[in-house]
Amino acid sequence: MSISPLAPDHIAALPPLDGVRLCAVPAGIRYPGRDDLMLASFAEGTTVAGVLTRSATASAPVEWCRHHLRGGLARALIVNSGNANAFTGRTGQTDCSRTGEAVAAALGCAPGHVFIASTGVIGERLPMERLLNAIPALESGLAGDQWQAAARAIMTTDTFPKTATLRTRIGDREVRINGFAKGSGMIEPDMATMLAFLVTDANLPASVLQELLNDGNRDSFNAITVDSDTSTSDTCLLFATGTADHAILDCHRDPALSAFARDLGRLMRDLAIQVVRDGEGASKLIEITVENAENETAARVIAKSIANSPLVKTAMAGEDANWGRIVMAVGKSGEAVDRDRLGIEIGGVPITRNGAVVEGYREEQVSRHLAQQEIRIQVDVGVGTGRSTVWTCDLTHGYISINADYRS
């Protein structure tokens, strides 16, 4: 499979982080000849927060994480690709327990401190023997410089690994955040993403981490959609090793955390947009901003209605300035809009204002913008002050080819 034309120019190299070691191996879960199982180990005292899919058919690993997040402590993360361990009933739960116990035994920690994620086919049992057999090699290979290998091991239909790293401050001390994610199809995360793992050396209690993660998630993973299909496996975990040397903080609203919160949000948005850039068959990245809706939630619903419209997405694929389809998608959203104040801009070119085409509108200007890889759509619905931005990709023959054949 060729790399998405929307892939970033550079794949960020994730630097080592005190207290974190990783390893990836080919366990033969499903894909031959590539790493498909990764393990990360964390220093004692590492705290953890997570957001998980709200799907009513959530996978066994999602339920495992939901349960063990209550403890707020983590020592390991194990992730396989190729099999989601979803809709596998009691067997799936047992397989999670066995995995957790095996990793715990190898690392000398409690099973409840082992976090688990799986991505791939739904409804098939994990090949447990292969998975368990791979654990010794994983454990012995753990090293501080294996972030890239880990990011690659969790890919399914992804065409590039999604990584991001930054330095920020808590109070006057520098801390670091590393993150990696996967996702390409079945992407309209509902409270989380497909799989995203964030690690910081910050020293923060799990309750604070959780609030920061919820805030960051709202305008990153929860603001993207590839195909309107919400996964059974969406999982985003944030680990904090606590090795950074800053003051102890116990409230997420502490002013000393403002830079960290902002930068965590930036890093999450970076990863989320990389997921869209690798949307199945994508040839365009589309940013949709809705303004002046009744409130922020209404703006999000309208923006998602546009972002999920097959007719808008195919028009973008065809570089067709067919803005009537945006009018349609706004109208069907179910939210309050004032048709006679509706304003639409594409690529900064005003098309309609106050419910009518602007005088002197020239389609060529919009067509030039649509020929680019990155498209901006701005919609003013004229009823309030709510605002929201979402990101999506176009709908192309590539999506059909990938999904009419690939068993994901």
Added chain:
Amino acid sequence: MSISPLAPDHIAALPPLDGVRLCAVPAGIRYPGRDDLMLASFAEGTTVAGVLTRSATASAPVEWCRHHLRGGLARALIVNSGNANAFTGRTGQTDCSRTGEAVAAALGCAPGHVFIASTGVIGERLPMERLLNAIPALESGLAGDQWQAAARAIMTTDTFPKTATLRTRIGDREVRINGFAKGSGMIEPDMATMLAFLVTDANLPASVLQELLNDGNRDSFNAITVDSDTSTSDTCLLFATGTADHAILDCHRDPALSAFARDLGRLMRDLAIQVVRDGEGASKLIEITVENAENETAARVIAKSIANSPLVKTAMAGEDANWGRIVMAVGKSGEAVDRDRLGIEIGGVPITRNGAVVEGYREEQVSRHLAQQEIRIQVDVGVGTGRSTVWTCDLTHGYISINADYRS
């Protein structure tokens, strides 16, 4: 454009109906060399009922119909294809008034008794001169045997005209219902369809007609989806000429109306499924039944979640028995489901029961069913007694080709 592989073997020939005359002409609205404007005239005393889109960006003709349906009387119907007269502001309203007045003058009736519908491009002004110039030819060509021509004149990306006719009874007297519809893309009607016109010689007040139409609509046009996109122009009108000679009835629950109500529902479902059969790019007709949901509404939401899932639709296109995608679509619906009682059948072959794959499940049996043109999916969500059936089609390269190019 080639005819949909799902087209019915025979296109029903609509017989003349007392009091109804029709004509179609090429007015040059948008498509060259074909009829694109039709007029129907109705006997004095004809009553009318309608269901219209709930889109907040409804077209000018939809608003015109909504206003004049209050009077309950109709003498004419004029419909053009190629231009939706949607998002055309005050000008669009004026154009409706001018159309209504011109037809009223030609037929000698009140403008408020002229019903108007338009379908095609959104956001462009109707070419009024061409439309008005065509009215004399339309009026002079009116004849009782022009149903087929009328059904063809309202087509856009449709590959065949959708017609249906039946005889039924009110009390002991025979009455007839003729209907025709159009629609292929931008199809997830919300209280109505793209365009559907039903005519009966029954003698019923508008209030009774309206109740019958609402009932029939629920499990016909409101139960279909091609691409989850709700049109700005959805319009379904039911006209009753009153020429049949049965007892006067003033309540839609009168037992004498039970056969008529049932048969009206049948005819509407027939037309609605024809719209799906002509879904853009469709190669499979898919019937999805959800059982044992919390209530009927919840069953409908879950069935639509499956029917609108791009991943389910592409799996069907690829004849891939990837039932994990059905699990995913059930899970994301937001409705109550019991994952551990979930049962899925495709083509009558049980795949899962009580949340687990059935013993001895053989994928080949499902694959054989998926190779057919008509696919049945049955899902038991195990929480109540609600039941609903919806119809959709698969998502193919054809949909992308049609919509990345065609300006509809």
